[in-house]
Amino acid sequence: DADVTQTPRNRITKTGKRIMLECSQTKGHDRMYWYRQDPGLGLRLIYYSFDVKDINKGEISDGYSVSRQAQAKFSLSLESAIPNQTALYFCATSDVGTGVRDEQFFGPGTRLTVL
Amino acid sequence: KQEVTQIPAALSVPEGENLVLNCSFTDSAIYNLQWFRQDPGKGLTSLLLIQSSQREQTSGRLNASLDKSSGRSTLYIAASQPGDSATYLCPIGGYNKLIFGAGTRLAVHP
Numbered sequence: 001d002a003d004v005t006q007t008p009r010n011r012i013t014k015t016g017k018r019i020m021l022e023c024s025q026t027k028g029h030d031r032m033y034w035y036r037q038d039p040g041l042g043l044r045l046i047y048y049s050f051d052v053k054d055i056n057k058g059e060i061s062d063g064y065s066v067s068r069q070a071q072a073k074f075s076l077s078l079e080s081a082i083p084n085q086t087a088l089y090f091c092a093t094s095d096v097g098t099g100v101r102d103e104q105f106f107g108p109g110t111r112l113t114v115l
Numbered sequence: 116k117q118e119v120t121q122i123p124a125a126l127s128v129p130e131g132e133n134l135v136l137n138c139s140f141t142d143s144a145i146y147n148l149q150w151f152r153q154d155p156g157k158g159l160t161s162l163l164l165i166q167s168s169q170r171e172q173t174s175g176r177l178n179a180s181l182d183k184s185s186g187r188s189t190l191y192i193a194a195s196q197p198g199d200s201a202t203y204l205c206p207i208g209g210y211n212k213l214i215f216g217a218g219t220r221l222a223v224h225p
Contacts, residue, residue, distance in 0.1 A: 042214075042216050042218065043204075043206070043215045045213075048212060058212060088156070090158065102146055103149060103164045104161075104208075104213055106151075109157065
């Protein structure tokens with residue numbers, strides 16, 4: 001079974017709809033991240049969380065919100081989706097306690113299309 | 116501001132060739148550098164992680180080097196195979212995030 005899972009894997013929605021993307025991990029890591037990837041560009045950080053009580057904005061957080069429901073679960077919401085939020089979204093985890101500082105492990109991605 | 120550049124943007128080689136992918140970054144104050152491969156429409160698979168105190172890491176046919184003073188890392192792939200075809204990414208590990216470049220798209224043809 002995959003260590004980092006994302007649901008849904010694909011989603012098509014309309015402008016103005018509220019969308020939630022979910023991420024779960026079985027790695028026992030404290031840190032979780034949400035990135036988006038646009039064609040021809042590198043991944044960019046949306047939000048990150050170092051533990052359940054810690055949520056931080058990344059470089060492109062406008063239009064997004066997150067919820068860290070438990071150590072293993074980190075959800076990304078688009079409050080009112082717009083077409084330029086069409087992208088591939090990735091969740092990642094990392095743990096600084098293993099001696100391999102901040103090695104990140106990625107989920108399979110969610111392809112979101114906003115019409 | 117840390118920036119990551121990967122050259123070339125795309126590369127096509129015949130099977131069996133040894134090749135080098137280049138990665139450069141602007142700020143030498145890094146925690147680590149992690150090489151990933153990404154298959155089309157798929158997630159990222161970690162290949163190698165180099166800590167800031169290390170100079171290289173090896174895994175099978177892959178060897179990655181890190182030179183912080185010059186702001187460069189290279190990924191050496193020996194005896195390339197069609198299955199190596201993918202986009203390769205070399206994000207820099209800062210305190211709280213990875214900083215990505217656009218990647219190098221590699222095609223290995225039989």
